[in-house]
Protein backbone atom coordinates (compact mmCIF):
# COMPACT_ATOMS: atom_id res chain seq x y z
CA UNK A 1 0.00 0.00 0.00
CA UNK A 2 1.33 3.48 -0.80
CA UNK A 3 0.31 7.02 0.11
CA UNK A 4 1.29 10.33 -1.37
CA UNK A 5 2.91 12.94 0.86
CA UNK A 6 4.60 16.23 0.13
CA UNK A 7 8.07 16.86 1.52
CA UNK A 8 7.51 18.60 4.86
CA UNK A 9 9.22 21.93 5.21
CA UNK A 10 10.03 23.78 8.38
CA UNK A 11 12.15 26.88 8.82
CA UNK A 12 14.35 27.56 11.77
CA UNK A 13 15.46 31.13 12.28
CA UNK A 14 18.83 31.25 13.92
CA UNK A 15 19.27 32.83 17.28
CA UNK A 16 21.58 35.84 16.85
CA UNK A 17 24.76 35.92 18.77
CA UNK A 18 25.77 39.05 20.68
CA UNK A 19 28.30 40.60 18.21
CA UNK A 20 25.80 40.28 15.35
CA UNK A 21 22.96 42.22 17.00
CA UNK A 22 23.64 45.65 15.37
CA UNK A 23 22.86 44.12 11.95
CA UNK A 24 19.28 43.11 12.63
CA UNK A 25 16.33 44.75 10.81
CA UNK A 26 14.53 47.83 12.07
CA UNK A 27 10.70 47.85 12.26
CA UNK A 28 10.50 50.22 9.22
CA UNK A 29 12.78 47.95 7.16
CA UNK A 30 10.61 44.94 7.99
CA UNK A 31 7.46 46.77 6.90
CA UNK A 32 8.99 48.04 3.63
CA UNK A 33 10.48 44.70 2.54
CA UNK A 34 7.72 42.33 3.61
CA UNK A 35 7.58 38.99 1.77
CA UNK A 36 5.20 36.17 2.64
CA UNK A 37 6.09 32.46 2.61
CA UNK A 38 4.12 29.52 3.94
CA UNK A 39 5.78 26.51 5.58
CA UNK A 40 4.54 23.56 7.62
CA UNK A 41 6.10 25.18 10.68
CA UNK A 42 8.41 28.09 11.54
CA UNK A 43 10.66 27.97 14.58
CA UNK A 44 11.67 31.45 15.72
CA UNK A 45 15.02 32.55 17.18
CA UNK A 46 13.94 31.66 20.69
CA UNK A 47 13.13 28.07 19.75
CA UNK A 48 15.16 25.13 21.01
CA UNK A 49 16.20 22.02 19.08
CA UNK A 50 13.69 20.13 21.25
CA UNK A 51 10.95 22.28 19.66
CA UNK A 52 12.20 21.53 16.14
CA UNK A 53 12.25 17.84 17.07
CA UNK A 54 8.42 17.94 17.27
CA UNK A 55 8.42 18.14 13.44
CA UNK A 56 10.71 15.11 13.29
CA UNK A 57 8.59 12.82 15.51
CA UNK A 58 5.95 11.96 12.83
CA UNK A 59 8.74 10.75 10.53
CA UNK A 60 10.25 8.60 13.28
CA UNK A 61 6.82 7.09 13.93
CA UNK A 62 6.67 6.26 10.23
CA UNK A 63 10.22 4.86 10.36
CA UNK A 64 9.23 2.59 13.26
CA UNK A 65 6.21 1.50 11.21
CA UNK A 66 8.42 0.39 8.30
CA UNK A 67 8.77 3.50 6.12
CA UNK A 68 12.06 5.04 5.05
CA UNK A 69 12.53 8.65 6.11
CA UNK A 70 14.93 11.51 5.53
CA UNK A 71 15.59 14.58 7.61
CA UNK A 72 17.78 17.13 5.91
CA UNK A 73 19.10 20.47 7.14
CA UNK A 74 19.57 23.07 4.42
CA UNK A 75 20.73 26.66 4.54
CA UNK A 76 23.45 29.21 4.12
CA UNK A 77 26.78 28.67 5.81
CA UNK A 78 26.56 29.64 9.47
CA UNK A 79 22.73 29.52 9.54
CA UNK A 80 22.64 26.79 12.21
CA UNK A 81 22.33 23.49 10.30
CA UNK A 82 24.98 21.60 12.29
CA UNK A 83 23.72 23.23 15.47
CA UNK A 84 20.23 21.93 14.70
CA UNK A 85 21.31 18.47 13.55
CA UNK A 86 24.44 17.22 15.27
CA UNK A 87 25.33 19.46 18.18
CA UNK A 88 24.63 18.03 21.60
CA UNK A 89 20.84 17.99 22.06
CA UNK A 90 20.31 18.32 18.30
CA UNK A 91 17.97 16.33 16.08
CA UNK A 92 20.34 13.35 15.64
CA UNK A 93 20.72 12.83 19.41
CA UNK A 94 17.02 13.21 20.10
CA UNK A 95 16.25 10.87 17.21
CA UNK A 96 18.44 8.12 18.60
CA UNK A 97 17.04 8.64 22.09
CA UNK A 98 13.57 8.32 20.63
CA UNK A 99 14.45 5.17 18.64
CA UNK A 100 15.97 3.44 21.67
CA UNK A 101 12.85 3.94 23.76
CA UNK A 102 12.29 0.34 22.79
CA UNK A 103 15.14 -2.18 22.33
CA UNK A 104 16.34 -2.58 18.79
CA UNK A 105 19.38 -3.20 16.64
CA UNK A 106 20.37 -0.47 14.22
CA UNK A 107 23.01 -0.43 11.52
CA UNK A 108 24.75 2.89 11.11
CA UNK A 109 26.74 4.27 8.21
CA UNK A 110 28.37 7.69 8.49
CA UNK A 111 29.77 9.22 5.36
CA UNK A 112 30.60 12.67 4.09
CA UNK A 113 30.62 13.92 0.52
CA UNK A 114 33.70 16.07 0.32
CA UNK A 115 34.75 17.61 -3.01
CA UNK A 116 32.40 15.10 -4.73
CA UNK A 117 34.13 12.13 -3.06
CA UNK A 118 32.35 9.87 -0.60
CA UNK A 119 34.47 9.38 2.53
CA UNK A 120 33.76 6.84 5.24
CA UNK A 121 33.76 8.63 8.58
CA UNK A 122 33.97 5.33 10.45
CA UNK A 123 37.08 4.27 8.53
CA UNK A 124 39.16 7.19 7.29
CA UNK A 125 41.15 4.93 4.97
CA UNK A 126 38.09 4.65 2.73
CA UNK A 127 38.23 7.99 0.97
CA UNK A 128 36.42 7.46 -2.31
CA UNK A 129 33.52 5.04 -1.94
CA UNK A 130 31.51 4.09 -5.00
CA UNK A 131 27.76 4.15 -5.41
CA UNK A 132 25.87 1.08 -6.53
CA UNK A 133 22.51 1.80 -8.03
CA UNK A 134 20.07 -1.05 -8.42
CA UNK A 135 16.60 -0.63 -6.94
CA UNK A 136 18.08 1.68 -4.31
CA UNK A 137 21.38 3.54 -4.10
CA UNK A 138 23.92 1.71 -1.95
CA UNK A 139 27.28 3.09 -0.81
CA UNK A 140 29.57 0.21 -1.70
CA UNK A 141 31.90 -0.98 1.04
CA UNK A 142 30.80 1.64 3.60
CA UNK A 143 31.39 0.61 7.22
CA UNK A 144 28.26 -0.63 8.96
CA UNK A 145 28.35 -0.10 12.73
CA UNK A 146 25.80 -2.20 14.58
CA UNK A 147 24.45 -0.41 17.66
CA UNK A 148 21.96 -1.59 20.22
CA UNK A 149 21.92 1.36 22.59
CA UNK A 150 21.94 5.13 22.71
CA UNK A 151 25.46 5.24 24.19
CA UNK A 152 26.86 2.93 21.48
CA UNK A 153 25.37 5.24 18.88
CA UNK A 154 26.90 8.32 20.57
CA UNK A 155 30.35 6.73 20.33
CA UNK A 156 29.83 6.10 16.60
CA UNK A 157 28.57 9.63 16.07
CA UNK A 158 31.40 11.36 17.92
CA UNK A 159 33.97 9.36 15.90
CA UNK A 160 32.23 10.46 12.69
CA UNK A 161 31.98 14.11 13.67
CA UNK A 162 35.65 14.10 14.71
CA UNK A 163 36.58 12.77 11.24
CA UNK A 164 34.37 15.20 9.32
CA UNK A 165 36.00 17.91 7.23
CA UNK A 166 35.53 21.29 8.86
CA UNK A 167 37.23 24.56 8.17
CA UNK A 168 37.21 28.18 9.16
CA UNK A 169 35.40 30.69 6.91
CA UNK A 170 34.37 34.30 7.38
CA UNK A 171 30.81 33.07 8.00
CA UNK A 172 31.54 30.25 10.42
CA UNK A 173 34.62 29.44 12.47
CA UNK A 174 33.66 25.74 12.45
CA UNK A 175 32.17 25.50 8.97
CA UNK A 176 31.26 22.05 7.64
CA UNK A 177 33.10 21.63 4.36
CA UNK A 178 31.18 18.51 3.41
CA UNK A 179 27.68 17.06 3.34
CA UNK A 180 27.27 14.70 6.30
CA UNK A 181 24.99 11.69 5.89
CA UNK A 182 24.07 9.41 8.76
CA UNK A 183 22.23 6.42 7.38
CA UNK A 184 20.39 4.33 9.97
CA UNK A 185 19.01 1.01 8.78
CA UNK A 186 16.41 -0.96 10.72
CA UNK A 187 14.97 -4.06 9.05
CA UNK A 188 14.57 -2.84 5.48
CA UNK A 189 13.74 0.81 6.14
CA UNK A 190 16.36 3.57 6.21
CA UNK A 191 16.46 6.78 8.17
CA UNK A 192 18.83 9.28 6.57
CA UNK A 193 19.92 12.29 8.56
CA UNK A 194 21.64 14.91 6.47
CA UNK A 195 23.62 17.95 7.54
CA UNK A 196 24.33 19.67 4.25
CA UNK A 197 27.35 21.87 3.79
CA UNK A 198 26.24 25.49 3.64
CA UNK A 199 25.83 27.42 0.46
CA UNK A 200 28.09 30.42 0.48
CA UNK A 201 28.95 33.40 -1.64
CA UNK A 202 32.66 33.22 -2.30
CA UNK A 203 32.73 37.05 -2.28
CA UNK A 204 31.39 37.02 1.29
CA UNK A 205 33.59 34.21 2.60
CA UNK A 206 36.63 35.47 0.64
CA UNK A 207 37.51 31.82 0.17
CA UNK A 208 40.89 31.08 -1.33
CA UNK A 209 42.96 28.03 -2.32
CA UNK A 210 41.58 24.83 -0.73
CA UNK A 211 38.62 26.64 0.84
CA UNK A 212 37.71 28.03 -2.58
CA UNK A 213 37.86 24.52 -4.15
CA UNK A 214 35.63 23.24 -1.30
CA UNK A 215 33.21 26.16 -1.72
CA UNK A 216 32.92 25.57 -5.46
CA UNK A 217 32.32 21.83 -4.94
CA UNK A 218 29.71 22.52 -2.21
CA UNK A 219 27.98 25.17 -4.31
CA UNK A 220 27.89 23.00 -7.44
CA UNK A 221 26.38 20.00 -5.62
CA UNK A 222 23.82 22.32 -3.94
CA UNK A 223 23.09 23.73 -7.40
CA UNK A 224 22.30 20.20 -8.63
CA UNK A 225 20.13 19.65 -5.55
CA UNK A 226 18.28 22.89 -6.41
CA UNK A 227 17.81 21.76 -10.03
CA UNK A 228 16.53 18.33 -8.91
CA UNK A 229 14.04 19.91 -6.51
CA UNK A 230 12.94 22.41 -9.15
CA UNK A 231 12.45 19.66 -11.76
CA UNK A 232 10.46 17.56 -9.28
CA UNK A 233 8.41 20.54 -8.07
CA UNK A 234 7.46 21.44 -11.64
CA UNK A 235 6.96 17.77 -12.61
CA UNK A 236 9.49 18.04 -15.41
CA UNK A 237 10.06 14.84 -17.39
CA UNK A 238 13.80 14.78 -16.72
CA UNK A 239 15.26 15.08 -13.22
CA UNK A 240 19.08 15.40 -13.12
CA UNK A 241 19.59 13.05 -10.15
CA UNK A 242 22.80 11.65 -11.64
CA UNK A 243 24.54 15.02 -11.76
CA UNK A 244 25.85 14.75 -8.17
CA UNK A 245 26.56 12.04 -5.62
CA UNK A 246 24.37 13.80 -3.06
CA UNK A 247 21.27 13.65 -5.30
CA UNK A 248 22.06 10.07 -6.31
CA UNK A 249 22.08 9.04 -2.64
CA UNK A 250 18.99 11.13 -1.81
CA UNK A 251 17.03 9.92 -4.84
CA UNK A 252 14.60 7.87 -2.76
CA UNK A 253 14.01 10.85 -0.45
CA UNK A 254 13.29 13.34 -3.23
CA UNK A 255 10.19 12.31 -5.16
CA UNK A 256 10.79 8.70 -4.06
CA UNK A 257 9.17 6.41 -1.51
CA UNK A 258 10.62 7.88 1.70
CA UNK A 259 8.92 10.37 3.95
CA UNK A 260 11.05 13.53 3.96
CA UNK A 261 11.51 16.65 6.04
CA UNK A 262 13.67 19.63 5.06
CA UNK A 263 14.68 21.90 7.91
CA UNK A 264 15.71 25.17 6.33
CA UNK A 265 17.94 27.23 8.56
CA UNK A 266 18.03 30.97 7.99
CA UNK A 267 19.71 33.89 9.57
CA UNK A 268 17.71 36.95 10.55
CA UNK A 269 20.69 39.20 9.85
CA UNK A 270 20.20 42.00 7.37
CA UNK A 271 23.42 41.19 5.53
CA UNK A 272 22.15 37.66 4.79
CA UNK A 273 18.73 38.73 3.54
CA UNK A 274 19.30 37.54 -0.07
CA UNK A 275 20.59 34.13 1.05
CA UNK A 276 17.73 33.74 3.54
CA UNK A 277 15.16 34.55 0.82
CA UNK A 278 16.87 32.08 -1.54
CA UNK A 279 16.84 29.38 1.12
CA UNK A 280 13.15 29.95 1.80
CA UNK A 281 12.37 29.81 -1.93
CA UNK A 282 14.22 26.47 -2.04
CA UNK A 283 12.09 25.27 0.91
CA UNK A 284 8.90 26.35 -0.88
CA UNK A 285 9.92 24.30 -3.94
CA UNK A 286 10.72 21.31 -1.67
CA UNK A 287 7.18 21.59 -0.29
CA UNK A 288 5.84 21.12 -3.83
CA UNK A 289 7.59 17.76 -4.26
CA UNK A 290 5.34 14.75 -3.77
CA UNK A 291 6.76 11.46 -2.48
CA UNK A 292 4.87 8.20 -2.75
CA UNK A 293 5.47 6.54 0.60
CA UNK A 294 5.93 2.80 0.50
CA UNK A 295 6.25 0.60 3.54
CA UNK A 296 9.43 -1.48 3.53
CA UNK A 297 8.46 -5.03 4.32
CA UNK A 298 10.65 -7.23 6.56
CA UNK A 299 11.61 -10.77 5.57
CA UNK A 300 9.16 -12.42 7.97
CA UNK A 301 6.42 -9.97 6.95
CA UNK A 302 7.23 -10.75 3.32
CA UNK A 303 6.96 -14.47 4.11
CA UNK A 304 3.66 -13.88 5.95
CA UNK A 305 2.48 -11.82 3.02
CA UNK A 306 3.51 -14.59 0.62
CA UNK A 307 1.63 -17.15 2.74
CA UNK A 308 -1.46 -14.90 2.73
CA UNK A 309 -1.15 -14.43 -1.03
CA UNK A 310 -0.74 -18.19 -1.51
CA UNK A 311 -3.72 -18.89 0.78
CA UNK A 312 -5.81 -16.39 -1.18
CA UNK A 313 -4.63 -17.92 -4.44
CA UNK A 314 -5.45 -21.40 -3.06
CA UNK A 315 -8.94 -20.26 -2.04
CA UNK A 316 -9.59 -18.69 -5.41
CA UNK A 317 -8.29 -21.85 -7.10
CA UNK A 318 -10.64 -23.91 -4.92
CA UNK A 319 -13.53 -21.61 -5.92
CA UNK A 320 -12.53 -21.90 -9.55
CA UNK A 321 -12.32 -25.67 -9.13
CA UNK A 322 -15.82 -25.87 -7.64
CA UNK A 323 -17.15 -23.65 -10.40
CA UNK A 324 -15.43 -25.77 -13.03
CA UNK A 325 -16.83 -28.94 -11.46
CA UNK A 326 -20.33 -27.43 -11.63
CA UNK A 327 -19.74 -26.38 -15.23
CA UNK A 328 -18.36 -29.85 -15.97
CA UNK A 329 -21.47 -31.48 -14.46
CA UNK A 330 -23.64 -29.26 -16.68
CA UNK A 331 -21.52 -30.13 -19.70
CA UNK A 332 -21.78 -33.85 -18.77
CA UNK A 333 -25.57 -33.59 -18.71
CA UNK A 334 -25.44 -31.77 -22.04
CA UNK A 335 -23.19 -34.50 -23.44
CA UNK A 336 -25.56 -37.20 -22.16
CA UNK A 337 -28.50 -35.43 -23.82
CA UNK A 338 -26.54 -35.10 -27.04
CA UNK A 339 -25.53 -38.76 -26.87
CA UNK A 340 -29.22 -39.76 -26.44
CA UNK A 341 -30.13 -37.55 -29.39
CA UNK A 342 -27.27 -39.08 -31.33
CA UNK A 343 -28.33 -42.61 -30.51
CA UNK A 344 -31.90 -41.85 -31.57
CA UNK A 345 -30.62 -40.29 -34.79
CA UNK A 346 -28.40 -43.29 -35.32
CA UNK A 347 -31.29 -45.65 -34.88
CA UNK A 348 -33.33 -43.64 -37.38
CA UNK A 349 -30.38 -43.65 -39.72
CA UNK A 350 -29.96 -47.41 -39.45
CA UNK A 351 -33.67 -47.90 -40.15
CA UNK A 352 -33.48 -45.55 -43.13
CA UNK A 353 -30.36 -47.30 -44.34
CA UNK A 354 -32.07 -50.64 -44.05
CA UNK A 355 -35.11 -49.34 -45.95
CA UNK A 356 -32.84 -47.83 -48.56
CA UNK A 357 -30.96 -51.13 -49.02
CA UNK A 358 -34.22 -52.98 -49.24
CA UNK A 359 -35.59 -50.58 -51.82
CA UNK A 360 -32.33 -50.63 -53.77
CA UNK A 361 -32.43 -54.44 -53.78
CA UNK A 362 -36.02 -54.43 -54.93
CA UNK A 363 -35.28 -51.84 -57.63
CA UNK A 364 -32.29 -53.83 -58.80
CA UNK A 365 -34.38 -56.99 -58.86
CA UNK A 366 -37.15 -55.25 -60.73
CA UNK A 367 -34.59 -53.73 -63.10
CA UNK A 368 -33.23 -57.21 -63.76
CA UNK A 369 -36.71 -58.55 -64.41
CA UNK A 370 -37.48 -55.59 -66.68
CA UNK A 371 -34.18 -56.11 -68.49
CA UNK A 372 -35.08 -59.78 -69.05
CA UNK A 373 -38.58 -58.81 -70.21
CA UNK A 374 -37.09 -56.19 -72.50
CA UNK A 375 -34.56 -58.69 -73.81
CA UNK A 376 -37.40 -61.15 -74.50
CA UNK A 377 -39.44 -58.39 -76.15
CA UNK A 378 -36.42 -57.36 -78.24
CA UNK A 379 -35.88 -61.00 -79.26
CA UNK A 380 -39.56 -61.31 -80.10
CA UNK A 381 -39.47 -58.10 -82.11
CA UNK A 382 -36.25 -59.20 -83.80
CA UNK A 383 -37.83 -62.60 -84.67
CA UNK A 384 -40.94 -60.88 -85.93
CA UNK A 385 -38.71 -58.44 -87.84
CA UNK A 386 -36.84 -61.36 -89.39
CA UNK A 387 -40.11 -63.02 -90.21
CA UNK A 388 -41.45 -59.82 -91.57
CA UNK A 389 -38.28 -59.29 -93.62
CA UNK A 390 -38.50 -62.79 -95.00
CA UNK A 391 -42.18 -62.35 -95.83
CA UNK A 392 -41.35 -59.02 -97.41
CA UNK A 393 -38.59 -60.67 -99.37
CA UNK A 394 -40.91 -63.48 -100.64
CA UNK A 395 -43.65 -60.95 -101.40
CA UNK A 396 -41.14 -58.88 -103.33
CA UNK A 397 -39.96 -61.99 -105.13
CA UNK A 398 -43.52 -62.99 -105.95
CA UNK A 399 -44.26 -59.45 -106.93
CA UNK A 400 -41.29 -59.43 -109.20
CA UNK A 401 -42.38 -62.71 -110.68
CA UNK A 402 -45.87 -61.42 -111.14
CA UNK A 403 -44.61 -58.17 -112.56
CA UNK A 404 -42.29 -59.93 -114.94
CA UNK A 405 -45.04 -62.29 -116.08
CA UNK A 406 -47.47 -59.40 -116.47
CA UNK A 407 -44.93 -57.42 -118.43
CA UNK A 408 -44.36 -60.36 -120.81
CA UNK A 409 -48.05 -60.76 -121.39
CA UNK A 410 -48.36 -57.07 -122.12
CA UNK A 411 -45.42 -57.27 -124.47
CA UNK A 412 -47.10 -60.22 -126.22
CA UNK A 413 -50.38 -58.34 -126.49
CA UNK A 414 -48.57 -55.25 -127.91
CA UNK A 415 -46.79 -57.32 -130.49
CA UNK A 416 -50.09 -59.04 -131.45
CA UNK A 417 -51.58 -55.75 -132.09
Ligand SMILES: Nc1ncnc2c1ncn2[C@@H]1O[C@H](COP(=O)(O)OP(=O)(O)OP(=O)(O)O)[C@@H](O)[C@H]1O
Pocket residue numbers: 013014015075076077078079080081082083084172174175176177196197198199265
Ligand atom coordinates in the same frame (compact mmCIF):
# COMPACT_ATOMS: atom_id res chain seq x y z
N1 LIG B 1 19.80 28.52 17.27
C1 LIG B 1 21.06 28.77 17.68
N2 LIG B 1 21.31 29.16 18.95
C2 LIG B 1 22.55 29.41 19.35
N3 LIG B 1 23.65 29.30 18.58
C3 LIG B 1 23.46 28.92 17.31
C4 LIG B 1 22.16 28.62 16.80
N4 LIG B 1 22.28 28.26 15.52
C5 LIG B 1 23.60 28.29 15.23
N5 LIG B 1 24.31 28.70 16.32
C6 LIG B 1 25.77 28.87 16.33
O1 LIG B 1 26.14 29.51 15.14
C7 LIG B 1 27.36 28.99 14.66
C8 LIG B 1 27.16 28.48 13.23
O2 LIG B 1 26.23 27.46 13.28
P1 LIG B 1 26.41 26.09 12.50
O3 LIG B 1 27.83 25.66 12.52
O4 LIG B 1 25.38 25.18 12.98
O5 LIG B 1 26.07 26.61 11.05
P2 LIG B 1 25.99 25.75 9.74
O6 LIG B 1 24.74 26.18 9.04
O7 LIG B 1 26.11 24.33 10.01
O8 LIG B 1 27.21 26.29 8.91
P3 LIG B 1 28.16 25.57 7.85
O9 LIG B 1 27.30 25.30 6.69
O10 LIG B 1 29.21 26.56 7.55
O11 LIG B 1 28.65 24.33 8.50
C9 LIG B 1 27.77 27.89 15.60
O12 LIG B 1 28.70 28.41 16.48
C10 LIG B 1 26.51 27.54 16.31
O13 LIG B 1 26.74 27.07 17.63
